[in-house]
Amino acid sequence: MNAELEPWKERIDAALRSAGSADPAPGLEGRILTRLAAERAAMEAHPARMGWFARMPRYSAPVLGVATASLVCAVIIVGSVDHSRVRHPGHVAPPVLVLPGHGLGAASAVHPAEPATAPVAAGPASRGRSVRHFSHPRARIAPNAKKATGVAVPAPTTNPQ
Amino acid sequence: MSCLETQLAGWAAPAPVANALETNESTSQTIAALVAEYSTALYRVAFSVTRNAAEAEDAVQETFLRVLKHQARLGEIRDYRVWLVRIVWNIVLDRKRRAKTRPENEDLADHARVLPSGEPGADQTAISSQEYARILALVDRLPRREREAILLSAVEELTTAEIASVLATTESSIRSRIFRARRELSALLEKEGISR
Numbered sequence: 497m498n499a500e501l502e503p504w505k506e507r508i509d510a511a512l513r514s515a516g517s518a519d520p521a522p523g524l525e526g527r528i529l530t531r532l533a534a535e536r537a538a539m540e541a542h543p544a545r546m547g548w549f550a551r552m553p554r555y556s557a558p559v560l561g562v563a564t565a566s567l568v569c570a571v572i573i574v575g576s577v578d579h580s581r582v583r584h585p586g587h588v589a590p591p592v593l594v595l596p597g598h599g600l601g602a603a604s605a606v607h608p609a610e611p612a613t614a615p616v617a618a619g620p621a622s623r624g625r626s627v628r629h630f631s632h633p634r635a636r637i638a639p640n641a642k643k644a645t646g647v648a649v650p651a652p653t654t655n656p657q
Numbered sequence: 658m659s660c661l662e663t664q665l666a667g668w669a670a671p672a673p674v675a676n677a678l679e680t681n682e683s684t685s686q687t688i689a690a691l692v693a694e695y696s697t698a699l700y701r702v703a704f705s706v707t708r709n710a711a712e713a714e715d716a717v718q719e720t721f722l723r724v725l726k727h728q729a730r731l732g733e734i735r736d737y738r739v740w741l742v743r744i745v746w747n748i749v750l751d752r753k754r755r756a757k758t759r760p761e762n763e764d765l766a767d768h769a770r771v772l773p774s775g776e777p778g779a780d781q782t783a784i785s786s787q788e789y790a791r792i793l794a795l796v797d798r799l800p801r802r803e804r805e806a807i808l809l810s811a812v813e814e815l816t817t818a819e820i821a822s823v824l825a826t827t828e829s830s831i832r833s834r835i836f837r838a839r840r841e842l843s844a845l846l847e848k849e850g851i852s853r
Contacts, residue, residue: 504843510785511792516811518704520697520714528692531718532725536685539725 684728691737692721698738698814699745705808706749708793716752720745739822742815746823795845796838803838810835 696717703713723744724731734740796804802824809820810831821828 504846505839507788507792507846508839508842511789512705512796512807512811513813514786514789515705515708515793515808516701517813518701518710518713520700520717521710524700524714524717525692525696527714528696528718528721529689532688532692532721535722535725 684731687731688721688724688728691724691741695738695741696721698812699741701812701814702742702809703745703749705811706746706753708790712752713749716745716748719748723748736819736822738814739819742809742819743823746809791849792842792846795842795849798845799838799841803834803841806831806834807838807842 699717699720700713703716704710707713707716720741724741796807799807805824806820809815809823810817815823817828817831821831824831
């Protein structure tokens with residue numbers, strides 16, 4: 497890669513040096529100071545409109561900023577609350593939840609029902625459930641399980657013994 | 658006057674006049690010292706971009722005018738050189754952006770004037786300055802990051818660390834940008850058919 501650069505290196509360096517080592521015309525400092533003096537005189541003669549702001553102590557600008565931001569936030573909150581009151585005038589009674597005399601909680605309040613007294617049997621169209629045999633802890637599909645038509649399920653396992 | 662107004666008036670109270678005058682005087686001296694120490698380096702930074710003596714000088718003057726306007730911040734500056742270079746760099750880039758075009762008023766006499774002493778003759782000087790102008794024109798075609806890094810690296814007074822501060826990046830990034838810039842510049846020179 498350096499071999500690529502090598503033929504041009506000196507020329508590039510020389511060109512960059514010509515741009516980066518330029519000497520200003522004599523008297524640059526004097527011209528700058530003269531212009532600065534003129535500018536300073538103009539600033540003193542006609543102080544800027546925001547001069548009072550520039551003369552403020554350093555910490556006052558952030559304080560004023562925070563105060564302004566707080567004021568804006570307060571206005572926004574008050575405005576939104578007022579707006580809500582206008583859109584929903586008057587008092588609307590909240591929904592009342594009537595709990596039954598018996599039941600186990602909110603679910604029974606929404607769907608009041610007597611608790612089941614016996615296990616619910618599976619319907620004829622329900623899918624087969626696995627039956628756990630304690631002698632063979634592996635789950636097996638009961639031979640008489642009902643299957644929905646069109647659903648591929650493995651054949652019932654039978655004990656060859 | 659309300660309580661809030663009283664407090665605001667207290668916060669907004671200006672510094673004592675005597676103190677302000679003293680500060681002004683020392684600030685003027687500080688600015689004069691900055692002009693004496695850094696004006697040449699700033700001129701070189703500006704010239705590396707504008708390649709025009711008048712524009713470069715104008716940019717340097719503008720830099721110190723900005724310093725004067727923000728003289729209250731002088732006490733906060735840790736590295737004046739980097740701070741000033743960043744100001745003049747922004748000024749020249751901003752002007753270049755506004756101009757939209759590359760410097761049409763590029764002055765070959767400026768190049769000739771800054772060539773190292775010991776050049777053989779006027780003809781040779783003219784040829785060299787034209788060639789340098791062509792190479793610097795190719796620098797302008799480099800991607801922004803590479804161009805900025807290589808132009809600032811051309812200014813002798815600036816170290817890699819200072820260039821990194823001005824461009825708000827790391828030294829290693831600056832080194833790799835300069836390397837890429839040189840490589841691409843070589844490729845462009847080859848493509849342009851400039852004789853070796």
